[in-house]
Amino acid sequence: MALPEYFQFQDRTKVIYGQGTLSSVGEEAKLAGGAKALIVTDKIISKLGYAETVANSLRDAGIEVVMTYDDVPQDSSATMIQTLYEDVKKLGGADICVAIGGGSVLDTTKMVNLLLSEGGDLLDDHQGAYLQEKPLNPMVAIPTTAGTGSEVTFAAVIKDTEQHQKISFISPFFAPNTAILDPDVTLSMPPGITAGTGMDALTHAIEALHSATSEPVSDALALGAIRMINEFLPVAVKDGKNVEARGQMLIASTIAGIAFTNSMVGVVHAIAHSIGGIAGVPHGLANSLMLPWCMEFNLEYCTDKYAQSAYAMGVIPTGDPAADAETGIAKVRELISKTGLPTRLRDVGVTEEQFEDIAMTTMGDGSLFTNPRTVEDHIEIIELLKKAF
Amino acid sequence: MPIFNDTEHFYSVLVPFFNMLKDDPGIGPKIFSSGLVVQFIYSDPQAIITIDCPNKVIIQGEIDLKPTVSMSMSAKTAHKFWLGKLSIVIALTKREVIAKGPLPALMKLLPLIKDSYGMYAEYLKKIGMEDKITNWD
Structure with missing residues (x-):
């Protein structure tokens, strides 16, 4: 593979893995320099008692817990975030x-x-790209799903409730200082969410690999993640209590996160953001629905990369990379099938009437800029949606 | 030799070029239909050019109007940008270009601007700056 003329790679996050590492959050927060903490979570995690474990660990380390906010929805809005900030500010x-x-x-x-x-x-x-000039306050992230990679990425995606679209904020300074990967906190994740988030991680890895701004470091990470996800996602879906599979998926998701935050993603994410914003389809599932179709769309423009991806998924090289790449796309479909996820947009509530809106919104998504094949107009997106319908 | 001697020189090159884009039947209407107020903030030399799409005008210098999107860059980066020699993604990550405002709006605008890359090189030839098409380092 040819070397890019220029690239930069960075990872700003200390990654800690291990069963039971959740209770080390207090010490890690102290090391990061915090004295007054805000804990953010959702109702399910709160009910499972993990937020309380975090709060106790912080207090044991001498850190004041200013507030535990446990009402984060599936897609946060700017208004909700602004209100939470104002509430915390009032508390000092x-x-x-x-x-x-x-x-x-x-x-x-x-x-x-x-x-x-x-x-x-x-x-x-703060809307824009790479606006921040200096590090923010420290942050510790503990993912309870294995897919987003947000524990190591430079991006945050929120929902614009007025425009029905996702808004991305990007800066290396958004990356948490510390990511704690404790497989125990993912054991109760239901199969559907395990599958959807796992396919999100696979999409991150494949899109990092085919990105127009991919580079050797992120390529190596992406291929490693693809290998792990192909082997362990079906196991984690089938047997949620399998700590080995849960751990492998958590690590794979983080690796894929480091890969794509450096090399960026492409058309799959661009469409998934729009499907999420307009039809409310969860992000990982939207990625899964579009991934094989978008790979076919890109195939001629990144054949070697898709062949590499195929080999990472266990395809034996035939000497014909183009054929191997196609086999690789079939392997992706096979993996989706093993997870039991829906494979058609119509099965998740997307309607044909929404296609125009989804396609137009997709054309404004920054992820398109790094897709290996230039998307000429929104008609090409509509064609992809029709295929996935 | 710098590409632009000073602010006055920069404006004398870029403002007529922006107006050329505005009057181009293939580009102007597409850009104006975005409805955005896009401001380019330049350094070395300092300059500001705003495309006010709702009012279909190009404005030189400071304005009271709040832009929808602003893009800050050096004059040299701008020159590379209009020549189509700049990867916008890499420029953003290197902070050579700082984009402020809703990114979806900006992302819809950039492909429209792309059509004008060839026009800038032709324009430079016309105004006697042919040497700056390749010699900008």
């Missing part, structure tokens, strides 16, 4: 944020941490 603020939950919880926390660090209005003052 917080100098460290601890997030325990899925992608929405982690992304919400990144944005609240941005406001607690720099103040202002989220949309008026």
Whole structure:
């Protein structure tokens, strides 16, 4: 594979893995320099008692818990984040944020941490790309799903409730200081969510690999993640209590996160963001529905990369990379089938009447810029949606 | 030799070019239909050019109007940008270009601007700056 003329790679997050590492959050928060913590989570995680474990660990380390916010929805809005920030500010603020939950919880926390660090209005003052000039307050992230990669990424995605679209915020300074990967906190994840989030991780890895700004470091990470996800996602879906499979998936998701936050993603994510915003389909599932069709769309433009992906999924090289790449796409479909996820847009409530809106919104998604094949107009997106319907 | 001697020189090159884009039947209407107020903030030399799509005008210098999207960059980066020699993604990650405002709006605009890359090189030839098409380092 040819070397890119230029690339940069960075990882700003300390990653800790191990069963029971959740209870080390207090010490890690202290090491990161926090004294007053905001804990952000959702109702399910709170009910399972993990938020309480985090709070106790923080207090044991001498850190004041200013607030535990446990009402993060599937897609946070800018209004919700701004309100949470104002509420914490009234309590004297917080100098460290601890997030325990899925992608929405982690992304919400990144944005609240941005406001607690720099103040202002989220949309008026902070919308853009790579705007931040200095590190924010420290943040510790504890993912309870294995897919988002948000525990190590530079991005946060929230929902614009007025425009029905997802808004991305990007800066290396959004990456948490510490990510704690404790497989125990993922054991209760139901099969459907395990499958959807796992396919999100696979999509991150494949899109990192085919990205127009991919580079050797992220390629190596992406291929490693694809190998792990192909082997362990079906196991984690079938046997949720399998700690080995849960651990492998958590690590694979983090690796894929490091890969794609450096090399970016492509058309699959661009469409998935729009499907999520307009039809309310969960992000991982939307990625899964579009991934094989978009790979076919890109195939001629990144044949070697898809062949590499196929080999990582166990395809034996035939000497014909183009044929191997096609076999690789079939392997992706096979994996989706093993997870039991729906394979048609119509099965998840997307209607043909929404195609125009989804396609037009997709054309404004930044992920399109790094897709290996230029999307010429929204008609090409509609064609992809028809195929996936 | 710098590409642009000073702010006055920069404006004398870029403002007529922006107006050329505005008057181009293939590009102007597409850009104006975005309805955005896009501001380009330049450094070395300092300059500001705003495309006010609702009012279909190009404005030189400071304005009271709040832009929907702003893009800050050096004049040299702008020159590379209009020549189509700049990867916008890499430029953003290197903070050579700082984009502020709703990214979806910006992302819809950039493909429209892409059509004008060839026009900038032709324009430079016309105004006697042919040497700056390749010699900008």
